[in-house]
Amino acid sequence: QVQLQESGPGLVKPSQTLSLTCTVSGGSISSGDYYWSWIRQSPGKGLEWVGYIYYNGITYYNPSLKSRVIISLDTSKDQFSLKLSSVTAADTAVFYCARQTMTMIRGVSYPNNWFDPWGQGILVTVSS
């Protein structure tokens, strides 16, 4: 049974870069069978999808965050990571990593846009 676990600093200063890692256990991130996403949840904005990455490095980001987000992966460690730059207090949130299944259509892989399972979440506070 696959499990996801977020890790990283719980406190980041304004204007700095937030960096989080999601470690996948019980499955391989490089299998090509899944997409891997970051989602955040804050009292002000609710649940907000941040972006996904596929095993081959293809990414897709929420346009509202695209200029500040990078998602990358390390298949040797079964990890994928999130970097969010130039953070402000509005970026304070619980960050979750999650898995998406995929569908093949005419030889092309597409993500199924629902999330299961999720990691337990990590609270990141932006404050000086």
Next chain:
Amino acid sequence: DIQMTQSPSSVSASVGDRVTITCRASQDVSSRLVWYQQKQGKAPKLLIYAASTLQSGVPSRFSGSGSGTDFTLTISSLQPDDFATYYCQQANSFPITFGQGTRLEIK
């Protein structure tokens, strides 16, 4: 972006009650609608995808219906474990967007 609006924002009910939560999309999402349950301090849990397909392991008292812009989540007979917050999410187009949540409380 597609806006997802849930109603009510909160509801009080008793064990054994039938409860329905509504989700409306600002544009047609076909049947690409997802429901999650979230308990305090925990990650959301997938209940239903493709508007009406129950995720493996989810009790059959949960059901979903709808297509286009209007969807419902129904819990046929509330159990103590069901008191939580429920979210809908559209899976039709990027960016993926969520409803604001419906809090289900014990009466």
